[in-house]
Structure formats: structure tokens, C-alpha cells
Amino acid sequence: MTGYVNVLIAGGGPAGSLSAIYIGKEHDVTVVEEHQSAGFPVQCAGLISESCYTKLREFVSDRCYLNDIKGAFFFSPDGNYLEMIGDSKAVVIERKVLDSELLKRAAKYAEVRLKTTFKHAEGNIALLKSPEGAFTVEYNILIGADGASSSVARTFGFRKPEFFSALQFECGFEAIDSEMVELYFGRRYSDSFFGYAVPVDEETARIGVVSREDSLHYLNNILEKHPSVSRRVKKRKLLELNAGVIPIGIVNFVKGNVALIGDSAGMVKPYTGGGLYYHLVAAEILGMAFPDLNAYREAYMKKMGLEYRIGEKIHHLYSTLSDEDYNMLVKVGREEQIGEIVKNLHMDSPSSMLKILPKILKILSKNPKLFARVGKTLL
Ligand SMILES: Cc1cc2nc3c(=O)[nH]c(=O)nc-3n(C[C@H](O)[C@H](O)[C@H](O)COP(=O)(O)OP(=O)(O)OC[C@H]3O[C@@H](n4cnc5c(N)ncnc54)[C@H](O)[C@@H]3O)c2cc1C
Structure with missing residues (x-):
């Protein structure tokens, strides 16, 4: 069997569905998704900013909503923690529902073929x-939205992002x-990132870790040895276990009439591994620039380039700081009430840090060793 499609999108995850929604309003689009439904297997803590959720709600119902998040506790290795409550809030969502509703919405604007794999x-x-x-189709433009192990990227020789492994437990907490x-x-909880607990409700959380190697070892340390978590986790109430990869480092994502979007392009926040907001921005820009793929790349990098550059510096800090540095950071942060200073930070925009950086560096300058390490990495 052979055929012709104008735009072929490989992958019906969030990046593929959002691309189909934005492009499909004006162009003839076909999405191929290898599984029989979207959102399987789930590989997500489901944490997104409230502004990202509001935008996604244009396409999905509130069935994917689980919990409101008002801020974060930053734990140093000694179990001490710093509270940060920002002006902007976040939301926890259910990815299975989000992905499936997004793909349904995409089907309004595009032909969606399930159980069909791009080879x-x-x-x-x-x-x-x-x-x-097996069958072939001729296409005009190909979009690779087929995730971190993208066959489209491999076929066309795109550079690979750096892969980090993520492991997550949903359990009583x-x-x-x-x-x-x-x-x-x-260091005990990740070689290059951090561990996390994202509460789903009052009794359950998604507890996970991102690391370069051996995420199981680090997750075990969090669950069993962390001075605060180990006392509060209820492992017997295990609901779900997820493993996945986080691709860090945006690559050149356009070659001729082929473009990548989402994890295949390394479009995740380098400082958290969160991808959904960056995919949403990319899909919206792709839709506006389409069919000019170079204009898509240029407009996306113009909007997000600085965010990646600052995000990568923050990411670099995680492997630079020692346990002693983290303990000191949290201690100084508490004494100097840093929580108040960082109120205006937005979780999707590390560049929002630029305005308060001088104040933070001034505080850190009271501890020359810490100042040297943080200042050298960030500046
Ligand atoms: C443990 C973990 C926790 C995370 N937590 C968060 C979080 O809290 N917030 C956040 O924003 N992000 C989070 N992320 C990142 C987020 O999950 C990803 O960035 C996002 O899922 C990537 O979307 P995508 O559409 O690019 O790829 P995917 O979600 O991987 O979708 C790709 C789709 O393509 C299909 N596919 C693959 N190959 C082919 C092929 N050859 N042919 C046809 N179809 C194919 C797959 O079946 C899949 O449906 C997390 C990731 C992990 C691993």
C-alpha cells in the first residue's frame, strides 16, 4: 500500500498532538502513533505551571487536574529545608488523561493512525x-515528535541530546x-540532578529521581536513608513505578523538510527535566511559522534561547555543589529569608532570576567559598 500525505507527524504524545492541533487548522496533517492509545506508558510527575495548564485547558478538560501546588521545599542533605512560595503557582496533572485528550483533540484537525510506527x-x-x-507514504514535510529515542532523529542523523535517567514511585506519603x-x-540522592516528591493528594506523592547513572540506587537512598523522607514514605502503598529518560540539551532541530519537536529535540528545561511547557511553546511557534521550518527554529530559539542558556548553568550547579555547599546554601537562605526575594521567580522562566541575581550574590558573598562556587557557575 502506498499513499500521499502533506504533513506526516511521527508520535502522538503531547508534542505530536499539539503540533497537529496548531498545524492541522490550516494544513493537511497525518499523525502516526505506535501505541493503541496516547499516554502509555506514563513517564511523568505531572507538574506544570498554572499558566501552562491554563493554556492546555484550551484543548483538554479538567479531568486531567489532580492538585494545586503553591511552592517548594528545597532540602539540603542534612535534612534542613528552605521554603519557597512564589507568586506564580503550579498544578499536578494526570498525564494518561492529558495525552489521551490531546490526541483526541488532534484528531479534529488531523488524521490519526494508531498502532502505526514510523520506521x-x-x-x-x-x-x-x-x-x-508495512506500507509507504510520500510526504512533503516530516515532523519527528517521537520522543527521546526518536526514529526520525536517528533516520536523518540529528545530533542526540544528553540522556539522564529518571525513576519514579507513586506511593503513600x-x-x-x-x-x-x-x-x-x-550527592547521596543524585549524581547530577535532584530527587523530588510531587504530592498528588493528601496521602500520595510521586517520589522520583533524575540522575546520570543508577537512578535505582539514588531512589532507594531517598526512600530509605533520607533523614526526612524515609520517615514519611509508605512504601507498602505502592501505586505505580515509572522509568524513563530525560533528554537534556537542545539540538539543531531542523534539517531541510524535517523538523523535530519535544523530547526528540531535547526541548526540556535543563534545570528540572520538565518538558510540557517547552513543547507547548514550540508547537505554537511551529503552527505560526508553518510551513517555513527555518522560521520555526529561529523564532523558537529567539524566544527560548536565553532560558536554555540560564537553565543549563543552573543544571551545571547540581554537579558542582558539594553536600557541604548545599547545607550552607539552605542555612544561609533561611537566615537571610531568601524565600521573600525569590517570590517573583517563574518555574518556566529561569531568566526571571536575572533581576534578583545581584541580591542573591550579595547574600552569598558573606560566605566566600559558596559565593565563589555559585558565582563562577552562574556568571
Ligand atoms: C520520570 C519523569 C518525570 C517527568 N516529569 C515531568 C513533569 O513533572 N513535568 C513536565 O513538564 N515534564 C515531565 N517529564 C518530561 C515529559 O514527560 C516529557 O518531556 C514529555 O512526555 C515528552 O513529550 P513528547 O511528546 O516529546 O514525547 P513522548 O511523551 O515520549 O511521546 C512520544 C510519542 O511518540 C510515540 N512514538 C515513539 N516512537 C514512534 C515511532 N517510531 N512511530 C510512531 N510513534 C512513535 C510514542 O508511543 C509516544 O506516544 C518527566 C519525564 C520523566 C521521564
Whole structure:
């Protein structure tokens, strides 16, 4: 069987569905999704900013809403913590519902073929595989929204982002406050990132870790050895276990008539691994620029380039700071009431830190060693 499609999108996750929604209003689009439904397997803590949720609500119902988040506790390795409550809030969502509703919405603007896998492409002909067998389609433009292990990126020789592993447990948890996320820093809890607990409700949380290697070792340390978490986690009430990868480092995501979007392009926040907001921004820009893919790349990098650059510096801090530095940071942060200074920070925009950076550096300058380390990495 052969055929012709104008725009072929590989992948019906959030990046693919959002692209189909934004492009499909004016162009003829086909989405191929290898699974029989979207949002499977789930690989997400479901934490997004309130502004991102508001925008996504244009396309999905409130069935994906689970919990409100007003801020975060930053834990140093010694178990001490700093409270940060910002002016902007966040929301916890259910990805299974979000992904499935987004794909349904995409089906209003595009033809969606489930259980159909993109295998390869050459000379504008894509080889696809469905339960009925392999077939080819000719396309004009190909969008690779097929996640971190993208076949489109591999086929066209795009550079790969750096992969970090993520492991997450959904289980019973006695949160200090069920509207506060908890972040766990220190060498014992990750070699290059941090551990987290995202409360789903008053009794349950998604507890996870992102690391370069051996995330199981670090997750075990959080669950069993962390001075605060180990006392509050109820492992017997295990509801779900998820493993996945976080692709860090945006790559050049356009080559001729092929573009990447989402995890395939490394479009995640380098400082948290969160992807949904960046995919939403990218899909909206892709829709506006379409069919000019170079204009898509330029407009996206113009809007987000600074966020990536600052985000990468913050990410670099995680591997630079020692346990002693983290303990000192939280101690100084509490003494100097840093929580008040960082109120205006927005979780999607690390550049919002630029305005308060001088104040933070001034506080840190009271501790020359810490100042040298943080200042050198950030500046
Ligand atoms: C443990 C964990 C926690 C996370 N927590 C958060 C969070 O709290 N907030 C946040 O914003 N982000 C979070 N993320 C990141 C977020 O989940 C990803 O950025 C997001 O899912 C990527 O969306 P995507 O559409 O690019 O790729 P995916 O969600 O991976 O979707 C890709 C789709 O393409 C399909 N596909 C793959 N290959 C093919 C093919 N060859 N042919 C056809 N279809 C194919 C797949 O079946 C899938 O449906 C987390 C990630 C992990 C691993």
C-alpha cells in the first residue's frame, strides 16, 4: 500500500498532538502513533505551571487536574529545608488523561493512525508499519515528535541530546504540606540532578529521581536513608513505578523538510527535566511559522534561547555543589529569608532570576567559598 500525505507527524504524545492541533487548522496533517492509545506508558510527575495548564485547558478538560501546588521545599542533605512560595503557582496533572485528550483533540484537525510506527524514510517516502503490515507514504514535510529515542532523529542523523535517567514511585506519603513540592539535593540522592516528591493528594506523592547513572540506587537512598523522607514514605502503598529518560540539551532541530519537536529535540528545561511547557511553546511557534521550518527554529530559539542558556548553568550547579555547599546554601537562605526575594521567580522562566541575581550574590558573598562556587557557575 502506498499513499500521499502533506504533513506526516511521527508520535502522538503531547508534542505530536499539539503540533497537529496548531498545524492541522490550516494544513493537511497525518499523525502516526505506535501505541493503541496516547499516554502509555506514563513517564511523568505531572507538574506544570498554572499558566501552562491554563493554556492546555484550551484543548483538554479538567479531568486531567489532580492538585494545586503553591511552592517548594528545597532540602539540603542534612535534612534542613528552605521554603519557597512564589507568586506564580503550579498544578499536578494526570498525564494518561492529558495525552489521551490531546490526541483526541488532534484528531479534529488531523488524521490519526494508531498502532502505526514510523520506521524509516528516504527521498520523502516514509516506511510505516501497522498490524496489517508495512506500507509507504510520500510526504512533503516530516515532523519527528517521537520522543527521546526518536526514529526520525536517528533516520536523518540529528545530533542526540544528553540522556539522564529518571525513576519514579507513586506511593503513600505524609507530605509536610500537600500543596508543596519537595526537592532533595546532595550527592547521596543524585549524581547530577535532584530527587523530588510531587504530592498528588493528601496521602500520595510521586517520589522520583533524575540522575546520570543508577537512578535505582539514588531512589532507594531517598526512600530509605533520607533523614526526612524515609520517615514519611509508605512504601507498602505502592501505586505505580515509572522509568524513563530525560533528554537534556537542545539540538539543531531542523534539517531541510524535517523538523523535530519535544523530547526528540531535547526541548526540556535543563534545570528540572520538565518538558510540557517547552513543547507547548514550540508547537505554537511551529503552527505560526508553518510551513517555513527555518522560521520555526529561529523564532523558537529567539524566544527560548536565553532560558536554555540560564537553565543549563543552573543544571551545571547540581554537579558542582558539594553536600557541604548545599547545607550552607539552605542555612544561609533561611537566615537571610531568601524565600521573600525569590517570590517573583517563574518555574518556566529561569531568566526571571536575572533581576534578583545581584541580591542573591550579595547574600552569598558573606560566605566566600559558596559565593565563589555559585558565582563562577552562574556568571
Ligand atoms: C520520570 C519523569 C518525570 C517527568 N516529569 C515531568 C513533569 O513533572 N513535568 C513536565 O513538564 N515534564 C515531565 N517529564 C518530561 C515529559 O514527560 C516529557 O518531556 C514529555 O512526555 C515528552 O513529550 P513528547 O511528546 O516529546 O514525547 P513522548 O511523551 O515520549 O511521546 C512520544 C510519542 O511518540 C510515540 N512514538 C515513539 N516512537 C514512534 C515511532 N517510531 N512511530 C510512531 N510513534 C512513535 C510514542 O508511543 C509516544 O506516544 C518527566 C519525564 C520523566 C521521564
